[in-house]
Amino acid sequence: MIGDKLPSDQLEGQLLPKRYALPIFASDPLSSVAYAPQELLMILLLGGLAFLSFAPWVAAAVVVLLIVVVASYRQLIKAYPSGGGDYEVASKNLGEKAGLVVASALLVDYVMTVAVSVASGVDNIISALPGLAPLRVELAIFFVILLAAVNLRGVRESSKAFAVPTYLFVASVFIMVVVGLVRTALGDAPVAESAGYEVQGEQLTQAAFVLLLLRAFSSGCSALTGVEAISNGVPAFRRPKIRNAQSTLVLMGGIAIVLFAGLTTLALIADVHYAERTCDLIGYANCGDVPQRSLIAQIASSVFGNNSILFFVIQATTAAVLLLAANTAFNGFPLLGSVLAKDGYAPKALSTRGDRLIYSNGVLILAACAAVILLVYQASVTGLIQLYIIGVFVSFTLGQTGMVRHWLRELRAGRGKASTIWGALSINAVGALMTGSVLIVVTITKFTHGAWIVFVVMPILYTLMLGVNRYYRDVEKEVEIDPHVTFGSVHDHAIVLVGRLQKPTLKALDYAIAARHESLEAVHVSVDDEATDKLEAEWRSMNIKVPLCVLRSPYRDIGWPLVKYIRKHQEHSGGEVVTVYLPAFIVGHWWERLLHNHKARRIQQKLALQHGVAIAIVPWLLDSSDLIYGRRSRPVPGQDRRGEPVRPISRTPLRPAREDATRSAVATANALRPKDPDVEIVKPIPVNKKQPRKK
Amino acid sequence: MIGDKLPSDQLEGQLLPKRYALPIFASDPLSSVAYAPQELLMILLLGGLAFLSFAPWVAAAVVVLLIVVVASYRQLIKAYPSGGGDYEVASKNLGEKAGLVVASALLVDYVMTVAVSVASGVDNIISALPGLAPLRVELAIFFVILLAAVNLRGVRESSKAFAVPTYLFVASVFIMVVVGLVRTALGDAPVAESAGYEVQGEQLTQAAFVLLLLRAFSSGCSALTGVEAISNGVPAFRRPKIRNAQSTLVLMGGIAIVLFAGLTTLALIADVHYAERTCDLIGYANCGDVPQRSLIAQIASSVFGNNSILFFVIQATTAAVLLLAANTAFNGFPLLGSVLAKDGYAPKALSTRGDRLIYSNGVLILAACAAVILLVYQASVTGLIQLYIIGVFVSFTLGQTGMVRHWLRELRAGRGKASTIWGALSINAVGALMTGSVLIVVTITKFTHGAWIVFVVMPILYTLMLGVNRYYRDVEKEVEIDPHVTFGSVHDHAIVLVGRLQKPTLKALDYAIAARHESLEAVHVSVDDEATDKLEAEWRSMNIKVPLCVLRSPYRDIGWPLVKYIRKHQEHSGGEVVTVYLPAFIVGHWWERLLHNHKARRIQQKLALQHGVAIAIVPWLLDSSDLIYGRRSRPVPGQDRRGEPVRPISRTPLRPAREDATRSAVATANALRPKDPDVEIVKPIPVNKKQPRKK
DSSP states (O other): OOOOOOOHHHHHHHSBOHHHHHHHHHHHHHHGGGTHHHHHHHHHHTTOGGGGGGHHHHHHHHHHHHHHHHHHHHHHHHHOTTSOHHHHHHHHHHOHHHHHHHHHHHHHHHHHHHHHHHHHHHHHHHHHOGGGGGGHHHHHHHHHHHHHHHHHHOOOTTSHHHHHHHHHHHHHHHHHHHHHHHHHHTTOOOOOTTTTOEEOOOOOOHHHHHHHHHHHHHHHGGGGTTTTHHHHOGGGBOSSHHHHHHHHHHHHHHHHHHHHHHHHHHHHHTTOOOOSSGGGEETOTTTTTSOOOOHHHHHHHHHHOTTOHHHHHHHHHHHHHHHHHHHHHHHHHHHHHHHHHHTTSSOGGGGOTTOHHHHHHHHHHHHHHHHHHHHHTTTOHHHHHHHHHHHHHHHHHHHHHHHHHHHHHHHHHTOSOHHHHHHHHHHHHHHHHHHHHHHHHHHHHHGGGTTHHHHHHHHHHHHHHHHHHHHHHHHHHHHSOOTTOOOOOOOEEEEEEOSSSSHHHHHHHHHHHHTTOSEEEEEEEESOHHHHHHHHHHHHHTTOSSOEEEEEOTTOOSHHHHHHHHHHHHHHTSSOEEEEEEEEEEOSSHHHHHHSOOHHHHHHHHHTTSTTEEEEEEEEEOGGGGGGTTOOOSOOTTHHHHTOSOSOOOOOOOOOOSOOOSHHHHHHHHHHTTTOTTEEEEOOOOOOSSSOOOO | OOOOOOOHHHHHHHSBOHHHHHHHHHHHHHHGGGTHHHHHHHHHHTTOGGGGGGHHHHHHHHHHHHHHHHHHHHHHHHHOTTSOHHHHHHHHHHOHHHHHHHHHHHHHHHHHHHHHHHHHHHHHHHHHOGGGGGGHHHHHHHHHHHHHHHHHHOOOTTSHHHHHHHHHHHHHHHHHHHHHHHHHHTTOOOOOTTTTOEEOOOOOOHHHHHHHHHHHHHHHGGGGTTTTHHHHOGGGBOSSHHHHHHHHHHHHHHHHHHHHHHHHHHHHHTTOOOOSSGGGEETOTTTTTSOOOOHHHHHHHHHHOTTOHHHHHHHHHHHHHHHHHHHHHHHHHHHHHHHHHHTTSSOGGGGOTTOHHHHHHHHHHHHHHHHHHHHHTTTOHHHHHHHHHHHHHHHHHHHHHHHHHHHHHHHHHTOSOHHHHHHHHHHHHHHHHHHHHHHHHHHHHHGGGTTHHHHHHHHHHHHHHHHHHHHHHHHHHHHSOOTTOOOOOOOEEEEEEOSSOSHHHHHHHHHHHHTTOSEEEEEEEESOHHHHHHHHHHHHHTTOSSOEEEEEOTTOOSHHHHHHHHHHHHHHSSSOEEEEEEEEEEOSSHHHHHHSOOHHHHHHHHHTTSTTEEEEEEEEEOGGGGGGTTOOOSOOTTHHHHTOSOSOOOOOOOOOOSOOOSHHHHHHHHHHTTTOTTEEEEOOOOOOSSSOOOO
16 A cells, blocks of 8 residues: 555665766756857847857856856755755755745746746757747647646656656767867868858947846856756765765766857857847848747757758757756755745645645646746747746855855864865855856846846745744644643543434444443434434334434534534533544545535534534445545655655664553554564553543 | 524514515516517517517417416415425426426526526616626626625525515506506607617518517517516415415516516507617618617607606616526525435535535536626627527426326325316416427527527536436445444544644543543654654653554655554454544634645545544634634525525424433433423433444
C-alpha cells in the first residue's frame, strides 16, 4: 500500500548522482542561453547595425557577472546546505521581511520561468516549422496544459528520460559552435539568412546611448536565470553533498559560459540581424505577417544548412530543453510552498508530504498564472523577458547580502579560519554589489517596459504571506497550554444516532456497545411518522438491548433537536462528555458523493459547535469504495529535488516500557517491538480511569 | 437559536389566507397575459393585416382551453391535495416513467418561466424607457442575478410586499381595459402608435393558412402557463384547504380570462400591429435599430396617453409582476427537487429541510441555466416562447390522463358517488384530450422554431433521474439488514492521535479518558525529530498518565503509519474495535479553512477505509468560530408554498420506560419528560456491557 520500506542504508541509493543532478538542475539555467544572446543583440540592434560592435563587451559583462554569481553560490551552498537557498539565507541573516521579499520574488519567478521557457520553446518550434506560426499562442497554452497534466499525473524527474534532452542540447549546440568556428577559420564563415537586412539606426543622445547599452546588458542577464536552482537542491545530492553540489554548479556555469559566448560569437560572425519588430529590418518581405526565426535557428541553418537534419536536431533539442526548464518550475513551486508553509507563511497544508491533492492545487495555480500571462503577452519572448529578470535579481541581491552578514557574524563569533572567511566574504560582497547594481539597472531599463507589474504583484504576495504568518501566531497563542487550563471530564454518555435500521446503523450500535461507555442510548429524530413507526417495530422485533429515544422534529431538521437534547442532558449531569456515534457512508466514485446527503457531515458540523461533545464517525464502506485504494503511489512534484528522505529519523532509541498497567496498549507494543523498529513507547504509566488526569 | 417553538394550535397561523395565496400562486399565470395576446397577434400578422380578423376566434379558443384546464385542476386539487401536482398524479396513476417525464418537463419549465418572465419584464421596461434598449440582455442578466441573490439571501414569499404588485397589476390592467372600452363606446376609440403600419401579407396555401392559425393558437396558449401552480401549493392554504385552493383557482382563472380577453380586444380596437420583425412593418422608421414597444405598452399609451403617469404605472406593475413570476420559479424549483429527492429520483440532499446550502445550489443552477438561455436568445420574448409551452403541456396532458385513470379506478373500487365521479371523469377526460391535442399542435408548429431543444434536454433529465433512482435502489439493497449479518465486537481500544501538546490535544485526551475505554494509549507519528523530542519532554513533565507511543514516518505521512500500527494491533487482538480520537479545529471565516491543513479530515479519510475503526472527532472551537452561530434563521425558497409544518407529528404517545438499567439515559429522559413533549423513550432494556448484542 505504501511501497516497500526503505532502510536507512538504502536511502543513499535514492539520491541523485551528479550525472542526473546536472540535467535536472541545469535545464533551467542552460536553456536560457537559447534566448539570452538573441535578446541582447536585439536590443543593441535598436541603435542600428553599428551598435552590434558593442556586443562582445556587453556579452563579456554578462559572462563576468555569471562567474561572480556562480562563485557566490558556491559559498552559499557550503554555508547553507539544507536547500533553503536565497530564501533561507535572507530570512536567517536579514530577518523575516527580507526573506519574504525573496519568497515573493521567487514565486513570481517560477511563473515567469514557465511563461518565458514555453514561449521560447514554441518560438524555436515555429522557427523549424514555420507553418505553425499562426498557432503560437495556442501551442504555448497547449504546452502549459501538457506540463500541468504530466505533473498532476505524477512523474519522477530523476528518470533517465529527463537527462537526455539536456545532454543532447549541450552536445549539439557545442558541436554547432565548434563547426561554425572551424568553418570560419577555414575561410568559409557561415552567413545568416538575415545578414543582408539593414537597420535604420536613430541618432541617439549620449544618455540614450548609455541606456541602450544597459538595456542590452539587462536582457543578456536573462542568461543567469536558474543559476540558484542547485543551491535549492543540495539535499538531493549524493554524499559528499556539498562538494558534489559545488562541482555540479561550477560545471554548469562553465557550460553556460561556453554556450553563451559561443552562440553570441557565431551570431556576430554570421551577421544575424534579429530585430524587435520585423518591419525595422529593411528588405524583410511580408514583415507584418511572417515572424523572424529565432537566433539559434538562424545560426543552425547557416552552419548546418537550412532544413538539414542537424538543423532540426538543434531546434528539437532546444525546444525540449526549454520545456524541461518549464517543468522544473512545476517542481520548484510546490517545494518553495512547502518551505514557506513550514515557516508559517503559507497555508500549512502545503507542507504535507505526499498529498497529491495539495500539489495538484499548486500545479494548477502555476499553470493558470503562466497561461494567463502567455495569453496577455501573446507568447512573445521579448515581451515576457521584461518581467522575468526582476525577481531573479531581487533574490540574488538579498541572498548575497545575507551571505555577507553571515560571514561577518562568523568572523565576529570566531568560527573557522579567518582568512577563508574573509575570502568567502569578499566573494559574496562582490556578488551582492554586482547583482544589486544589475537589479537597479534592470529596474530602470525595464520598469516602463512591463516590469512595473512585478512591482505590483510582489507586495501583494508579501502582504498575504505576512498575514498568514500573523494568523498562525494568533492561533498558536490561542491553543497554547497555559497553567490555568484544567481538563477533567467525569461522566461519560454515548448516543447512537439512528435513522433507519440498516447495516451501517447496526455497526455503529455494535461499536458503541463495544466501547463500554458509562451509559448508552440510541436516539432517533423523527421527521416522518411512518418511518418512525417502522423503526420502533423493528427495534422491538430485533430485541436490541439499547433504549431508543425518539425526538420530534416538526421542522424536519435532524441536527438541532439532537443538539437541544444533548444540552438538556448535559444540564442534568454537569461535566459530562457526550459521544455521538454517526454512521457514515464511504463511497468510491466522485459522483456518488452528490447522491448521498452527507447527513453525518452536516450533523457533525452542528455538533462540533457544542461543548462537551465528541463525534464518533463509524464508516460503512460501500462496495464501490474499493476504488479508493491504490491511488497514491505516484511521485509528487519536487520529490527528487527535495532529496528526501535524506535525514532518516533513526536516532530514536527504543526505551523499555517501565510500567504496563494499560494492558493491551503495552502488550501490543511489546508484541510489535521485535518486528518493527519504528515503534517506540514513551512512559506507559497506569491510567486511573476513574480519576481524571490532572496537571 | 432555532426560533420559538410553534405549538400545533399555532400552526394554522403560519398558513396562507386566500388574500396572500392568490398573489403568491397567481403572479405566474396572471403575468402571462402580459405576453400571450402579443404573441398571438404577432403570429397572425405574419399572414398580413387581414388575418387579424381571425384573432377573436383564436383568442376564444385559448379562453375555452383555459376554462377546461381550470376545471380539470379543480378536480386534481380535490383528489390530490398533498401538493404533488401533476408529477404525483402521473406517477401514481400512470407509473414511474410518466412521472419522470412530467418531472423533467417541469424542470425545463421552471428555467423557461424565469427566462420568459424576465425577458418580457425587461421588454416592458424598455417600452417605458426606450433609452435602455441597447442594454436589453444586460438588464435581463442583471434581474436574474438579482433574483438569485434575493433568494440566496432568503426572503419570505408570504410577506405583504409580494402581494402588492400582483394586485396592482390586476387592478391597473382592469382599469385600462374598462377605460379603453368606455372610450370606444363613447366614440373616442384609442388608436395605437402602430395602427398606421401596413404589413405585406404573403399568398398562403390552405395548409399554410391552417398552420398559421394553429401557430397563433399555440403562442396564445402561453396564457395558460402557471395555472398548475395552485395544485402544487394546496398544503400552504388555510383550512378548509381544498375548498380554499379551489376557489382561489377559479378566481385566478376568472381574472386571467378577463385580462386576456380585455387586452386582446383592446389591441384589436386600437389596431396594434406588432410584428415578428420590425422591418416587416411598412413605414416603421429605423426598423433595424429601434425595437417596437410591447403590446401592453402600446395599449396603455393609446388609452392613457403616451408617457402619462398611468402609462408608467401600467409598465411598472407589468414589469414587477413578471419579475415576481420569475421569482416563483426560484421557489418552485427547490420544492420540486425535494419531492423528487423524497421519491429517490434526485440526490437525497435536496430533500433536507432548512439547509440553506442545498437550496443555494438549486438557486444557482436555475439562475445559471436561465442566464445562459437568455444570453443565447438575446432576451427575445418571441424566441423564448417557442421553448416554453412544450413542457407545460406535457405536464398538463399527463396530469389529466392520470386523473382519468384515477377516476376509473375509483369507479371500479366503488368509492364515492358514481355520478360525481363520472362528472369529474368527463371533465378530466376533456382536459386530457384538449391539452393532448394542443401538445401535438404546439409540437408540430414549434419544433423547428427551437422547441427541439426541449426534446433533447428532457430525455437527458429523464435518464439522469432514472439512473439516480437505480443507484439508490442498489445501495439500499447493499445496506439492508439480512439474517446472516451478525455484529459482535468484543474488545475495545482507544488511540488519541497527538501532534503537539496543545489545548485541543489535551481536550481529546480528556475525552478519551472520560469515555472509559478498555485500554487507551496516545500515538504520535514522528515527522520531525525535534518536535518529537519536545513532545516527549512535555509529556513527561506534565506527568500525563497515558502511555505515548511514537511511530516513525520516514515519508512524513501521518495517516499510513497510523493505519499500519492499527492493523498490527488488530492482528493481535481479533474482533477489536479501535476508536481513534482526532482533535479538529472549528473556524469561523471561510478563508481560515485554507489556512488549516485539515489533517484530521485527511487522516479520517484514510482511517475510514479500515475495518474495525471508529473515528472520534474532538472539536476545538477557535474564537472566530463564534461567527458560525446565528446564520440559520432566514427563510428558505419554497417555504411558504410548501406550507409546512402542516402535519404536526403529534400522534406519538409517550410510553413509560419499562426498565432503567441504562442509568443516565433513562434518568435524563425522565427528567426531560414533564417539560418536553417531544421526547419519547422506547423500551429501555438493560445493556449488558460485557456481552455483545445478538440478534
